[in-house]
Amino acid sequence: MALPSARMLDIKLLRTEPDLLVSTLRDRGVRLFEDLTEGDWARASVDRLAELDGQYRSLLQEEESIRREMNENATAMKAVGKLPKEEQAAARTPLIEAGRVLREREKDIKVKAEAAMNARDEAWGHMPNITHPDAPRGHTDDDHRTTHTWGTPRDFESEGFAARDHLQIAEDLDLVDFAAGSKVVGAKFYYLKNDAVLLDLALQRFALDIAAKHGFTLHITPDLARVDILQGLGFNPRGESTQVYSIADSDLCLVGTAEITLGGMFADSILDREELPILVAGLSHCFRTEAGAAGKESRGLYRVHQFTKVELFAFVEGDLEVSEAMHERMRDIEEEIFQKLELPYRVLDIASGDLGGPAYRKYDIEAWMPGRGEYGEVTSTSNCTDYQARRLRVRYRTEAPADGKKSKGKNRFVHMLNGTAIANTRTILAVLENHQQEDGTVRVPEALRPYFGKDAISRR
């Protein structure tokens, strides 16, 4: 399903809204060209893009005009068959000769046009999505806007004991085996043990039930996907600082999230409008290389190479009002989950520089993590508008305008949204740390007990 060219944003924006693209690049801090990084690099980048686009289009027109001549030549050849037999040979000869010449010219121009297109798309492919007007602008973690908080972190001091971090709790209750993980696989792999196994499964089931309650169709997805699907969703498996594990001698990658497998489900298809919105939830394992992520957050379960996650995904009509409403809804579902788990959190409206390529707007939920004494990311939900849909060609047929005319509906790109229901390791971390008790056990929140089967996590 190779794409003719990478069209992450509507290329027409380059001709109609260059200023919007300039501010997009500026807000996101995305440099498209290595030699354009100083001064008004954003403006210069868009100018160069426009130039590359112009070069391609003029070559394309040249190529098409030759094609038309070739077609005319072939049509003329057909007419020869109607001439008297003795005249046919004489009529054919010049046409065959003309056809040969045209074919050579076409081959030549085709190579040039293709090269021009690749040059344009190479740069265009790195153009990120435009940004929601209300999303904060900036490039550091301090630029995120806290929209609201929920719950109050416990005051362990007043409760009379010192909070332990999840590593300590896990060791005390024999819940995680990091040593075996690094021996058998490598650093940042782990085995869950004992009650942690049951907690992991309980969280999965708990999240799936909430997803189903909200109308999401449940899936267990593959843990691998093709490279072109990953690219369609805006992931870069080939980059040098990639987060993606690739399978040798194949075009497959281990998925870093079920966003990939869910989002790819309708690649290359035209949906009926009545089917929308399509809400799917997917349970998958997630694999991340975490290249260059060594540092203070690397201990324990916070940043690991493999975890299990329940992901929410939505395909909605290609209308900002619709997708923005769905985005709020997905964030609400995430909040519902963490409220039921009784975990204090704050919600961040992510700043432009940290949105990544596909997202138009992104909300993160950060749960309170007593072991670190700060909030840490546990979920993330993005409205990617039509950015991913363009590359994957996920469209839907709009209704014909009710004007009584014979005009029919147009095909439009859907808007695609994703969000975390539960990322297991980080949620386990938050549950252990927030609900630890003085006696060393961990209280299981009410909502989770039917799934966990007990009211406390304890040592076996």
Add this chain to the structure above:
RNA sequence: GGAGAGGUGUCCGAGUGGUUGAAGGUGCCAGACUCGAAAUCUGGUGAGGGUUUACGCUCUCCGAGGGUUCGAAUCCCUCCCUCUCCGCCA
């Protein structure tokens, strides 16, 4: 892993190297009939790109990529995928 079949438009499904962008059906839209609906009948309906104020003109697309030819859905090569049967296996 062995043997075979096939990949065509929203979907299903025809297709002889040259009025085939593609029969037929389905779906959809409009109209007729009807109190209304169903059924029936008539007509219209593929996608993407370039160009144009617009009407329009034009290019590409029949799994993907090459090749043969004046001309390829149709012939050749490579690859991918799907299905059926057999074997193996959780």
